Amino acid sequence: MKTIVIGAGLSGLTVGARLSEAGAEVEVLSQGWGVLHWHAGTIDVLGADGGGRVMSPSAAIETLIATQPDHPYVLVGVDGVAASLDWLVATTAATVGLSGTIESNQVLISATGGPRPTCLAPRSMVGGRHDDTAPTLIVGLDRFPDFSANLVASNLNASGGTARAVDISIPGVTGRTFFNGVTIANALDDPAITATVIEMVSPYLGTEERVGFPAVLGLSRHRQVFDELEASLGRRVFEIPILPPSVPGMRIHRTLVELIGHHRVHEGMEVIGIESGDGRVTSVLTEAAARPNRTPGDRFVIATGGILGGGIVAGYDGSLREVVAGLDVSGPPGRSEWFRTRFADGKGHPVYRSGVGVDGRFSAPEGPDNVTVVGHTLGGTDAIREKSVDGIALATGYKAADLLMGDAGVHP
Amino acid sequence: MTPEETLDRCIKCNICITECPVANVTELFPGPKYEGPQAARFRGGNQESPDHSVDYCSGCRVCNMVCPTGVKIAEINARARAVMVKDGEMGFRNRLRNNILARPELLGRLGQPVAPLANAVLSFGPARWVGEKLLGVHRAAAVPTFSTHSFKRWFENRPRTPHPDRQRRVVYFAGCATETYEARVGGAAVAVMEANGFEVVLPKQNCCGLPLLSNGEFKAAEKYHRSNVGSLVEWVRRGFDIVGTSTSCTLTLKEEAPELLGLHDDDVQAVAAATYDIDEYLRILHQSGDLTAPTRPIPLRLAYHPPCQYRGHRIGLPAAEMLEMVPELEIEISDLACCGIAGTYGYKTEKYEIAMKVGKPLFEFVDEVGGPVAVCDSETCRWQITAGTGTEAVHPVELLAYSYGAAVDEPLASLLP
Ligand code: SF4
Ligand code: SF4
16 A cells, blocks of 8 residues: 655654654655744644643643644544654654653743743753753854844843853854855864864853854754764753754754655655546646656545645635645635734634644545545644644644554554 | 746745755855845846856756745756856856867767777876866866767667567657767667567657756757757657656756747647656556566665756656666665766866765765666766766666666676676
């Protein structure tokens, strides 16, 4: 049995990686890279509900399951969410080392020096707790537009912390006309450049107990870069996520793609149609040079995202369309109902809750039998607003993979 | 939609920049987002191109593949380069050099008949030094050796065994490399198609024009393309499909030439729609149950690099799927984006270092896998791999031909029983 996953965000790669691990045949098709390159590298499970900041995701999910029958977490249950987190922790242990528990959120320092609740954080970020008042040095990079050490330090100080900022130059890197987080991370993968950074930061260290950097501490050699910095600076080191392209997200992306096998993850393949017979999809057609390319399969997983990810397209006529199989989308009936009148309305805009409704097997009731829908194509909530984007993608992908494994006769 | 019209889809996410092999190794090239969708806003009309560094784009299309919104960055860059060429902004020496490098067909016609002499000159240090000084062709860049026979000659004179059961017929597009340097690849392609019951025909054809397209020499490229279309369309109208072994030639017939040159007439479209990479074609036969399985075992473990131009077809990795059918053959697939050479790019003095830096991770991969040969679908990439590792490289179809029971040439011949 061959499964074709459409979409290479967190939900699609989770399905792909779990099936691969279990030895099932799987291919992932995606239009391009996305989500994880913009991703902070932390896993938000639930950060806010109607009542404000969530401190315990598990407790808040229980309430949410009891009160919001259409919420994607209903399909998975608290235990399912917890199991998916355990899986990701184990899967990424050797590369980024995520830690945390569903019982309580950690509150980390954001790119502006504010508080940012999240459930799982990589080893490189757990030292950056926002409520930790230990004296902190924030290191920025000269002429680097994506991160301001000063801003972070002054906001930390304004909220009761003790922080200082310093900007360093890295020869051959910060002097470039164009550089971004990935350029710097690639440079730090060279041990000589890491050594230079250590040399440049050391003289600024005083009573500080921890040192924060923008999240650029190495890509392929990340673990070593981080360890070298901690050992040589003799302080706790932590990363602060910055604007995309986001290195911590790319580390997770690479981990999952490697697990599946890069040769089974095809980018540049936008799905433009399906072929079906007898109520089942038999193949997907993707955009290609000269003519559509056909990929046959036995099971198809739609992991294309919602309105923001491009999996659901909103038309000028007020229609909402699921792009792969044309599944029914539930959402506000007409354009006038899509948005509230105020741009920044505290309740959010109804259209962002739209998505494909599914049964307990992640199949759309009126849709083809062998199509599974995961991630934000599901809708039923405003995930950005409730800070549950990663959790929903991960948990639904995880649970759907269980069902697919059962069908394929393989075991995790 | 023209390539330039796709620029409005750009959401400035920077993903293309993180993956661009060239921007990752040199500061001379700021990266796809800047060169493509951003600079394109300032091109056009009577404006001069705002950024001549666009010439450092290798055309590998990695950016297109990873862009989540479908911006045709590589095409935007190629067309911007063509405007620079047209406006005389390329410099006389470079343009002369580019025009020579971009005419493999002409070079082949001059060199192949006197192969031993030409090969000796091309591997002669002082001659390469002169070439570098006069023309800007890097002296260490990978130069292939001319075959002792031209593919066309071989094809026309090969002993023919009549096969009454060959019901289907197909056109083979050989490409300049097969014609003059690697006739063995064409021989293997013919063997594989014949093993599947096809009669192979070789109609009049010329260079696909890609080297000219990627050097911004659009006028000359258009001539080549029109001439190919004029000859091939006759066969297409009679129901023939076209298969090719050079990934860049087939991509040019399918898409590059029509899109870059803005040629979309019926003939051009008919030829494009009938053109297939050979392994793509075999996979389609397999999907419909019409493929004869390759059965002769190949007890080797080899590194396979799907070139960037192959990924550019957006068809997945059919060659890998075919090789997986060969008994005992173990394939380690490279996930590296580009070998660096990008057609004629890595031959140029000012770009040689960049090309070798881009290729380095691939060279390391090939060394690590360590088989007696490497496998790659594109000719210039095979030569680059050999230059970077010392390991010779073959086309997947050569392995298939052996597995179908055909005789194969070196370097495989002495490796296999
Ligand atoms: S085609 Fe290749 S070299 Fe050119 S911008 Fe795109 S990724 Fe970079
Ligand atoms: S990947 Fe595409 S959308 Fe993103 S910056 Fe590059 S061209 Fe723009």
